[in-house]
Amino acid sequence: MKEDIIAANISGLRSDIQSLAKQIAAWSRSFAQQATPAPQTQIDEKQLAAAIADLIHTDIKSRLQNDKEFVNTVVSAYDRVAKQYSEDINTTHNCLKQNNSYLQLTEKRYKELAATVAAVKRHADPPSIPQTMEAIPRFLFITYPWYWVRRIYHSSHFRQYLLLCMSFILMLSVFMTMLVAYDNVRMRRVGNASYYNSNR
Structure with missing residues (x-):
């Protein structure tokens, strides 16, 4: 990324240098035409070349400095955007992971609740009344009492x-055990006291 920006700026700088050289050549020709042929007004080519070289060097240096600052600004902005994007991705990943765990927990609890409701419903449904005389004794002595046993067993109030x-x-x-132990100790003391009194 840095190399592309610098290459583009260098190509632009070359075109500017070429145009600057053309402008300097045109300026020198116009100045030579306007100048008198006196020796004191003659232009020194070495000084002109040195001035042009200094001007080009200063321009190139300033442009490179500007390019460097621009590249650093662009790279720092890109780094900030990439860092923020990475933080956003991590936050989104954590949120999705947490939501997935919540969904799994909710699904597990829903399954447990559904199983409990199904079991309670299965045990709470009363048996059907028999339609024949042969099934009445079994209904009265086995089916119906067993239905109430299951219903009482699955009742939360009965469990409480x-x-x-x-x-x-x-x-x-616990209270009766403590009372019996205390009574035994007391009876033993009374028995020991009566035994000592009888032996005197």
């Missing part, structure tokens, strides 16, 4: 009630 009862039984058993 069962957990509450189990917690109460656990606390009651």
